Amino acid sequence: MTAHITDGSRQRRRRLDRRVVVPLTVVSALVGAVALSGCGAQRDESVFTVLNSSTDDSYHGWDAATLKRCSKQLGVTIEQQSVPAAQVMTKSLRMASSKSLPDIIQFDGSEMPTFAETGGLLDLKKLGVSTADIPEGILDYGSYKGTYYGAARTVNTLALFYNKDILDKAGLPVPTTWAEMRSTAEKLTKSGSYGVALSAGGAEDGVYQFTPFMWSNGGDETALDSPRVVEALDYWKSLIKDGSLSKSTVNWTQADVNDQFMAGNAAMMINGPWQVETLNTKKNLHWGIAQIPVPEAGEDSVGPLGGGMLTIPDVGDTAREKTSAKIVNCMTSEQEEVTYALNSWMIPANQKAAAVWREKVPSLSSLADQVATARSRTAKLGSGWTSVSLALQSAFQSALTGQSSESALKHAQQRVESGN
Amino acid sequence: MSSTAASASTAPTPAAPAPEAVPAAKSPKPGSLKRRRTLAQWGFIAPAVVFMLLFFGYPLVRNIVMSFQHYTPSTFFTGEAPFNGLDNWKNVFQDDLFGKALWQTILFTIGSLIGQFGIGLALAVFFNRRFPLNGVLRSLILLPWLVPMVVSGVVWRRILDQDTGVLNSFLGLFGAGDTPWLSSTGMALISVIMVNIWIGIPFNMVILYGGLQEVPKEMYEAASLDGASGWRTFRSITLPLLKPVITVVLVLGFMSTVKILDLVLALTDGGPADSTQTLGTLTYQNSFAQLDFGAGAVVGNILILISAVFAVFYLRANRNEGK
Numbered sequence: 001m002t003a004h005i006t007d008g009s010r011q012r013r014r015r016l017d018r019r020v021v022v023p024l025t026v027v028s029a030l031v032g033a034v035a036l037s038g039c040g041a042q043r044d045e046s047v048f049t050v051l052n053s054s055t056d057d058s059y060h061g062w063d064a065a066t067l068k069r070c071s072k073q074l075g076v077t078i079e080q081q082s083v084p085a086a087q088v089m090t091k092s093l094r095m096a097s098s099k100s101l102p103d104i105i106q107f108d109g110s111e112m113p114t115f116a117e118t119g120g121l122l123d124l125k126k127l128g129v130s131t132a133d134i135p136e137g138i139l140d141y142g143s144y145k146g147t148y149y150g151a152a153r154t155v156n157t158l159a160l161f162y163n164k165d166i167l168d169k170a171g172l173p174v175p176t177t178w179a180e181m182r183s184t185a186e187k188l189t190k191s192g193s194y195g196v197a198l199s200a201g202g203a204e205d206g207v208y209q210f211t212p213f214m215w216s217n218g219g220d221e222t223a224l225d226s227p228r229v230v231e232a233l234d235y236w237k238s239l240i241k242d243g244s245l246s247k248s249t250v251n252w253t254q255a256d257v258n259d260q261f262m263a264g265n266a267a268m269m270i271n272g273p274w275q276v277e278t279l280n281t282k283k284n285l286h287w288g289i290a291q292i293p294v295p296e297a298g299e300d301s302v303g304p305l306g307g308g309m310l311t312i313p314d315v316g317d318t319a320r321e322k323t324s325a326k327i328v329n330c331m332t333s334e335q336e337e338v339t340y341a342l343n344s345w346m347i348p349a350n351q352k353a354a355a356v357w358r359e360k361v362p363s364l365s366s367l368a369d370q371v372a373t374a375r376s377r378t379a380k381l382g383s384g385w386t387s388v389s390l391a392l393q394s395a396f397q398s399a400l401t402g403q404s405s406e407s408a409l410k411h412a413q414q415r416v417e418s419g420n
Numbered sequence: 421m422s423s424t425a426a427s428a429s430t431a432p433t434p435a436a437p438a439p440e441a442v443p444a445a446k447s448p449k450p451g452s453l454k455r456r457r458t459l460a461q462w463g464f465i466a467p468a469v470v471f472m473l474l475f476f477g478y479p480l481v482r483n484i485v486m487s488f489q490h491y492t493p494s495t496f497f498t499g500e501a502p503f504n505g506l507d508n509w510k511n512v513f514q515d516d517l518f519g520k521a522l523w524q525t526i527l528f529t530i531g532s533l534i535g536q537f538g539i540g541l542a543l544a545v546f547f548n549r550r551f552p553l554n555g556v557l558r559s560l561i562l563l564p565w566l567v568p569m570v571v572s573g574v575v576w577r578r579i580l581d582q583d584t585g586v587l588n589s590f591l592g593l594f595g596a597g598d599t600p601w602l603s604s605t606g607m608a609l610i611s612v613i614m615v616n617i618w619i620g621i622p623f624n625m626v627i628l629y630g631g632l633q634e635v636p637k638e639m640y641e642a643a644s645l646d647g648a649s650g651w652r653t654f655r656s657i658t659l660p661l662l663k664p665v666i667t668v669v670l671v672l673g674f675m676s677t678v679k680i681l682d683l684v685l686a687l688t689d690g691g692p693a694d695s696t697q698t699l700g701t702l703t704y705q706n707s708f709a710q711l712d713f714g715a716g717a718v719v720g721n722i723l724i725l726i727s728a729v730f731a732v733f734y735l736r737a738n739r740n741e742g743k
Contacts, residue, residue, distance in 0.1 A: 090708055097496040114711060118494040194583075202691030247603045248582045250692040265584065386710055397693035401605045419511065 047077045048320075048327060051092065052106035052308065053085035058277065062343045070330035078327060089115065092313070096120055101315050103324040106308040107150060109141055110204065110389070113382040115311070116144040122312045124148050127325035129312075130332070133351045141305050141376040150309030151332050154346035156272050157303040157374040158212055159367050160293065161279075164286040166267040174290045178235055181268075181293040185244035188267040195244035197257045197266035200236065200400055202393045205254045208304050208377075209270055210236070210396055212292045215302035215375055221388050222380055224395065225406075225413040231295075233396055233405040240400060250397050261287075272306065273367055276345035289363065291370050305374040307346060347371050391415040480724070487717035495713070508714035512706075518719070520694060521702040528613055528698055529677045535617035536673060537666075540624025545654070547625070548632045558629070565622035573686025576615045577602065580687075605695035608688050612696050616683060620676075624669055631665030632658065667737035675727050675734075699723050 050067065054060045060082055067078040081102060083091050089111050095101045096118075107115060115121055125131060125148050131139060142150035160181075162174055170188060175181040185195025200206045213235060214220070219228030239245035252260070254271055261269040262282050270292060279287055291301045310331060312324045330336065334356070337348040341357050347368050348354045358365055378385045395412035399405045487508055489501035512518050547558050564572065579586050580601035588597045601611040635658060643653045659666075681700035684690060690697040690705065697705075699719055707716030 086708075089711070093493055093496040093711075097499070114493055118492075118497050120497050192583075202689050202693075246583050247600055248584075249603075251577070251581070251602050251688065260584075263584075390705070390709060393691075394694050397691050398605070401603070401692050401695075403693075415516075418514070 047079060048104070048324065049102040050078060050080045050104040050106065050310075050327075051088065051095075051102040052080055052082055053088050053108075054080065054082045055084055059344065062340060066331055066336055066340065069336070070327055073330055074323070074326055076323060076327075096313070101313045103312070103315060103320060104327060105311050105313055107311055108308055109150070109152075109306060110377050110385055112142070112150045112309055112311060113144045113378045114386065115313075116147070116149045117383045120313050121149045122314055122321060124151055124312065124325065124328070127312060127321055129325050129328050133334075133353075134349055135351055135372075137305065137372070137374065137376075138349045140379060142309050144378075144382060150311045151328050152307050152309040152349040153332050153337055154341045154344060154348055155305055155307040155371055155374070156274060156346045157305060157367070157370050158209065158270055158272050158292060159303070159370055160268060160290045161261060161271055161275075162268045162288050162290065163261070163264075163266075164288050167288075174288065175268075175293050176291070177293050177297050178295050182235075182238060182242065182244070185239060185268065186242045189242070189244040193264060194246050194260075194266045195242075196239060196268045196270075197246065197252070197260045198236075198249060198270040199252045199254045199257045200249045200396055201251060201253050201256075202397050203253065204389060206250075206396065207389045207392050208306065209254070210392065211304040211375075211377065212270070212302060215304075216292070216294045216299060220380070221377070221385070221392070223413065224388070224392060224416065225410045230405045230409055233399050233409065235295075236396065237399060237405060247400075250400050273345040273347075273364065289366055291366050300373050301370060303370050303374045305371070305376045307349075387419075388416050483717050483720055483724070487714060487721050489714055491713040491717070493711050501714075504714070508712075508718045512715050512718045517694060517697060517702060521697040521699050521719075524609055524696065525678060525680075525698040525700075527609060528616070528680065529674060531610075531613040532616045532620060532677045533670060533673050535613065536620030536624045537670060539617065540621050540669075541628050543621065543625045544628035544632055545658070547629055558625075561625060562622045564619050565626075567619075569619065569682045570686050572615065572619055573683050576618075577687050580611055580615075602688055603692060605693050608692060608695050612684060612687050615687060616677065616680065619683070620673060624673065627669045628662065628665060631662045634665075635661045664737060668734065671730050671734040671737065674730050678726055679723055 050063075052063060054063045060080070063080050063082075067080055071078045085108065088105070088107060092101070092105050092107075092115060101120075105115075112121075124142075129148075129151055131148065138152055138155055139148060141155070142148055142152055160174070166188060167174065167184075172184050172187065173180075175184045181196070188195040199209045210232070213232040214229050217228050217232045217235075219226055219232055223229070236245070240247060240249070246260075246265075254275070257266075257269050257271055258275040258278060260266045261271070262279060262285060273289075279285065292303060294301045310328045312321055312328065315321065332350065334348075334350055334353045337350050337353040338356050338360075340346075341348045341353070342360060345361075345364070347364075348357050354368060358368055377389075381388055391412035394415075395408040398408040398411075486501070488503055488505065489495075490504045490507070491501045495501045543561065547554055578584075580588075582588060582598065582600050582603050585601070587601065588599055591597050591599060600607050602608050639657050639661075640653060643657055648656070679700050680698055681704060684696055684698055684701050685704070688696045690701045699722060703716050703719040703723065706712050706719060710716075
């Protein structure tokens with residue numbers, strides 16, 4: 001529709017034109033200006049921000065309480081900004097490019113090397129973050145190429161959860177070897193409920209769950225096509241073949257596995273302590289926890305080390321970074337670690353704190369043993385872990401849906417080597 | 421719903437405004453007046469142009485440039501992304517996953533379009549008659565369109581679960597209760613297509629129903645007087661007259677289907693064993709899981725290119741319709 005100006009008065013038309021042109025120009029300029037602003041937010045001198053993935057109400061509350069205590073102790077204001085775990089990395093990168101990095105970022109252990117490699121993280125020891133009473137394994141977990149970048153408050157790993165009532169009723173002991181686990185799972189499988197549940201989903205969850213089987217069997221991520229890794233994957237396949245593990249396992253995240261266990265659809269599951277809070281909401285569920293079974297009796301059960309770590313990115317302001325280090329020291333102090341560990345059912349990184357914690361929750365002591373032998377996913381590959389993880393996901397999913405373990409893993413190793 | 425441009429309405433049109441008066445020749449500077457009018461015209465367009473350039477043009481160009489750069493996490497700190505020629509393109513094309521994702525995207529798109537369009541058209545023809553509760557039923561069928569994609573994905577994932585899903589419990593009554601909807605490489609893509617068809621039916625039905633309303637009733641009367649069968653009427657009257665609408669529906673459907681991401685992520689996350697990876701999920705995986713933004717940009721550009729080809733089709737179809 002075109003607007004016709006029917007009267008011929010030039011006067012009016014000229015005025016109209018000016019009345020129109022000026023605002024339009026202003027509008028155009030505004031659109032441009034708004035689009036270009038929104039970058040480069042000014043940092044508030046007295047406010048420190050921690051970027052984390054505590055989007056759950058409970059975690060957000062625990063962290064808020066910790067930060068409040070640390071604020072009081074250090075006389076600064078500390079705020080937390082929580083984004084979903086999968087977005088911490090991309091969010092941090094975006095903040096890096098707009099020079100608005102937070103003072104502290106809590107990364108997952110598998111992500112830290114990628115960010116450290118960019119040169120955007122600072123050496124915590126130099127800034128004065130304490131490393132007293134932290135076991136070697138956890139120091140390594142927080143290090144990349146020999147530099148300590150990430151201070152873990154608590155660590156976690158995977159364990160075998162079992163439904164006490166179901167095992168007692170069947171009169172079966174908790175399995176400790178692969179063979180026992182297989183036969184127990186088979187005996188406990190009835191219509192509508194499986195012997196065991198685990199996550200073989202096509203994401204980091206599935207890879208995390210595969211590592212204890214791969215590592216305890218002597219396999220490793222540097223050679224995915226080694227017979228040791230093939231054996232581990234064949235073991236997973238045997239559970240599906242027996243019918244004691246659901247075929248849906250390839251669609252399950254670790255949270256789904258927990259749902260299955262809570263609903264009574266699985267007698268045992270492989271999962272982590274962060275599920276305990278949810279598990280305990282079901283009053284009539286009596287569960288126990290044990291180390292993940294090993295291929296042969298007497299071997300070490302090697303699980304994956306997991307958990308967030310506090311890192312200090314390079315914000316280009318030494319005084320601020322020193323204060324950030326004090327905040328990290330406060331958050332990783334013995335008292336704060338015990339509090340956080342008891343809340344979140346994880347294990348304190350600090351040995352003294354871990355001893356206190358063991359006394360308070362003896363039921364979880366097997367978890368602490370599992371942590372003692374646990375291994376970091378990125379220790380050998382650093383930032384190369386990501387592509388190995390993706391190749392491994394495809395491999396075990398192919399194998400569990402019909403391909404042979406050997407050819408699936410061979411293909412995965414080729415993918416890693418060709419750089420895709 | 422229906423476009424007024426093509427309507428053969430016989431309603432009296434409002435009196436047309438008088439033809440524009442020719443500017444009086446007494447104007448001191450005829451040129452300046454003309455210039456000012458042009459300026460005003462451009463002024464009206466300017467905000468839109470600025471907006472388009474900023475929010476469509478700039479990202480598009482950035483994405484094309486990015487696909488020729490070595491763009492890694494370090495780039496975010498240093499701002500440096502060295503040009504690496506065709507390396508990203510080579511890497512993407514050499515990856516078996518790209519071929520797989522491309523093929524699956526084609527299957528997904530064709531399968532979804534045939535299903536959505538076929539069922540949508542059948543329903544539109546069905547509702548084109550008058551019968552009680554017609555309006556109520558039509559509104560009910562719109563529901564899948566109103567539910568957010570991610571919610572549909574999550575709910576369907578539960579429905580389709582092999583052990584605990586409602587669908588298999590129901591099929592169990594007929595002895596087919598162990599269908600691996602999402603947990604086998606052979607079935608997963610088919611299941612994702614089915615869910616997408618379910619989501620796409622309302623859109624197709626609504627637009628086609630609108631098109632059917634435009635077909636003059638007299639034609640159908642004439643056809644029945646000539647003794648044409650129902651099928652013959654549909655083939656010789658309904659389809660040809662619906663053609664412009666059909667083109668629009670198919671092209672719009674194509675463009676929303678080919679770039680599918682959210683539904684696949686919610687249903688299968690591209691699995692099992694990459695059997696539901698599409699170009700959309702591959703872009704996402706390259707950029708946000710591998711953090712190889714150059715490779716992500718390559719796949720993104722390929723998607724844009726495919727969509728652009730069809731956008732041209734769409735514009736041409738629209739132009740013909742306007743006549």
